[in-house]
Amino acid sequence: MARDLMDIRAETDELTTDKMWVIMGPQHPFSHGLWTLKVELDGELVTDAEPIVGYLHRGWEKECENRSYAKIVPMADRLCYAASMTYSHLYCMTVEKALGLEVPEKAQYIRVVADEICRISSHLMWLAAVGTDLGNLTVFLWCMREREYWMDLFVRLCGARMTTNYPRIGGVRNDITELFDRDVDRCVQHFEKALWDIIALIDDSSIFLSRMKGTGILTCEQCVNLGITGPAMRGNGVDFDIRRDDPYEAYDKIDFEVPVLNDGDSYSRYMVRVEELFQSCKIITRAMQKIRAIGKNAPYRYKAPTNVPAGTAMCRLEDPRGESLMYLVADGSGKPYRLKVRSPIFTNVSASKPLVVGSRIADVPVIMAMIDMCLGETDR
Amino acid sequence: MDTNAVYQKPTDEEIKTLLNEKFEGKVNVTKIETRRVYATVPRELIHQVCEYIHDNLTFEHISTVIGVDMIDNLRVVYHIDNYFNGCVIELTVDIPNDDPHVASISDIWVGGNWHERETYELFGIIFDGHPHLARLLTPDTYEFYPFRKSYKLRGQE
Numbered sequence: 001m002a003r004d005l006m007d008i009r010a011e012t013d014e015l016t017t018d019k020m021w022v023i024m025g026p027q028h029p030f031s032h033g034l035w036t037l038k039v040e041l042d043g044e045l046v047t048d049a050e051p052i053v054g055y056l057h058r059g060w061e062k063e064c065e066n067r068s069y070a071k072i073v074p075m076a077d078r079l080c081y082a083a084s085m086t087y088s089h090l091y092c093m094t095v096e097k098a099l100g101l102e103v104p105e106k107a108q109y110i111r112v113v114a115d116e117i118c119r120i121s122s123h124l125m126w127l128a129a130v131g132t133d134l135g136n137l138t139v140f141l142w143c144m145r146e147r148e149y150w151m152d153l154f155v156r157l158c159g160a161r162m163t164t165n166y167p168r169i170g171g172v173r174n175d176i177t178e179l180f181d182r183d184v185d186r187c188v189q190h191f192e193k194a195l196w197d198i199i200a201l202i203d204d205s206s207i208f209l210s211r212m213k214g215t216g217i218l219t220c221e222q223c224v225n226l227g228i229t230g231p232a233m234r235g236n237g238v239d240f241d242i243r244r245d246d247p248y249e250a251y252d253k254i255d256f257e258v259p260v261l262n263d264g265d266s267y268s269r270y271m272v273r274v275e276e277l278f279q280s281c282k283i284i285t286r287a288m289q290k291i292r293a294i295g296k297n298a299p300y301r302y303k304a305p306t307n308v309p310a311g312t313a314m315c316r317l318e319d320p321r322g323e324s325l326m327y328l329v330a331d332g333s334g335k336p337y338r339l340k341v342r343s344p345i346f347t348n349v350s351a352s353k354p355l356v357v358g359s360r361i362a363d364v365p366v367i368m369a370m371i372d373m374c375l376g377e378t379d380r
Numbered sequence: 381m382d383t384n385a386v387y388q389k390p391t392d393e394e395i396k397t398l399l400n401e402k403f404e405g406k407v408n409v410t411k412i413e414t415r416r417v418y419a420t421v422p423r424e425l426i427h428q429v430c431e432y433i434h435d436n437l438t439f440e441h442i443s444t445v446i447g448v449d450m451i452d453n454l455r456v457v458y459h460i461d462n463y464f465n466g467c468v469i470e471l472t473v474d475i476p477n478d479d480p481h482v483a484s485i486s487d488i489w490v491g492g493n494w495h496e497r498e499t500y501e502l503f504g505i506i507f508d509g510h511p512h513l514a515r516l517l518t519p520d521t522y523e524f525y526p527f528r529k530s531y532k533l534r535g536q537e
Binding site: 053054057059061062063065066221224225226227228229238239240242245246312314316323325327329337338340342346347350351379380 | 415416440441442443444446448449457459463465466468470489490491492493494495498516517518526527531533
């Protein structure tokens with residue numbers, strides 16, 4: 001619709017204005033981190049855009065070449081503070097694949113539970129950010145309040161809130177604790193109710209709806225070709241989720257649905273994430289049942305050798321934001337020869353131009369909020 | 381098998397046969413696992429191979445373009461996905477140190493654009509035909525390629 005407006009304006013409006021570049025960032029309320037979006041404006045309409053990243057580039061991959069394999073687990077946490085569990089999990093999975101190491105069944109389920117808690121807290125962080133972007137502080141406060149319960153669960157599980165340092169090469173650091181076992185179901189039940197309150201705040205607000213519906217539209221083919229992954233892609237009608245279609249750990253033994261919406265606008269990307277929150281709750285409940293059935297004395301970690309045999313290994317998983325991939329080149333020593341991280345946001349943000357061109361400047365914060373920026377993993 | 385037909389959900393074995401038949405053994409499929417196909421490709425053929433697996437094997441998404449400095453040569457690794465059956469092809473291309481050029485594939489998958497820019501600035505591999513091959517993460521003033529093995533960190537001897 002916005003593109004049509006541009007055509008109409010070109011035909012009917014006799015007033016000519018100069019085009020202007022507006023630089024949004026790196027210190028800008030919409031950017032949620034250090035990055036810049038340069039937009040070219042014709043009046044209120046965006047005619048061109050260029051994202052600039054790299055302010056946080058710290059050579060993460062190169063740093064890893066200087067460290068032994070075990071020391072990289074806490075570093076992987078620091079790739080993204082909101083998705084720390086999935087990154088250290090991915091790293092451990094990649095090294096295990098290079099070693100040809102099988103993980104105990106119990107550890108597989110514990111990792112699933114930890115990943116889903118991470119997904120929920122990451123999505124809540126995103127929803128809070130969307131709330132502030134659209135000027136509704138209640139959404140922000142309520143989301144952060146709910147997120148605290150999940151952070152407390154992490155404390156029960158591994159003692160830390162954000163950079164958890166929990167997965168290990170060969171399993172997980174410790175078994176689930178009694179307090180975690182007690183609180184996880186209470187937390188899920190509480191959250192499934194509380195989430196409806198937050199949804200009501202957004203879905204009953206015409207400000208949210210008019211900003212989100214019909215903005216940032218991409219077609220399904222465009223979205224796939226641009227490399228957009230994760231909830232942003234599933235909001236565009238691409239029915240693909242690595243958890244279901246290329247399963248890792250114990251995801252193939254757990255029943256869950258993958259939400260897909262076909263509208264391809266900001267609102268459907270928002271709805272996909274909200275639906276994922278409910279699905280994550282289901283996965284946690286079902287995985288916890290399996291963990292309890294496996295029993296208390298089952299092993300949760302196998303011993304792994306310190307040196308990795310020469311060769312390459314590739315692993316990928318469904319991060320809260322999209323497809324994360326790690327590629328390891330090992331040379332038989334105790335340090336990786338090369339470790340590459342594919343960050344979902346790095347590719348998603350490269351698609352900023354097709355996302356925002358044709359929309360109005362006031363819609364840009366919301367459109368870009370729907371890819372859930374995180375600069376730690378983008379710049380690495 | 382018919383190498384000109386379009387396959388939406390090719391199996392791992394089918395991909396191996398098709399690549400061998402289409403490129404007459406020049407593409408070497410080294411390993412097959414569940415939903416994973418590993419192949420090495422000569423440098424001249426990479427664009428043709430990518431076009432073929434995009435158009436005929438329905439691999440619509442590119443995950444990464446990875447640079448590796450193997451000291452004796454440079455290496456570029458591509459991971460390409462099929463969204464219909466969750467299969468990933470890993471293509472490995474070796475490039476000589478003294479002529480670090482390879483054809484860009486960002487005209488086939490636009491998503492490869494930034495991955496190629498990153499590989500260029502960190503390894504000095506030049507992607508011919510790239511629309512805008514400029515530095516992305518590091519400052520424009522850098523005149524070295526920080527991820528090459530010749531660039532040492534503190535603590536590396």
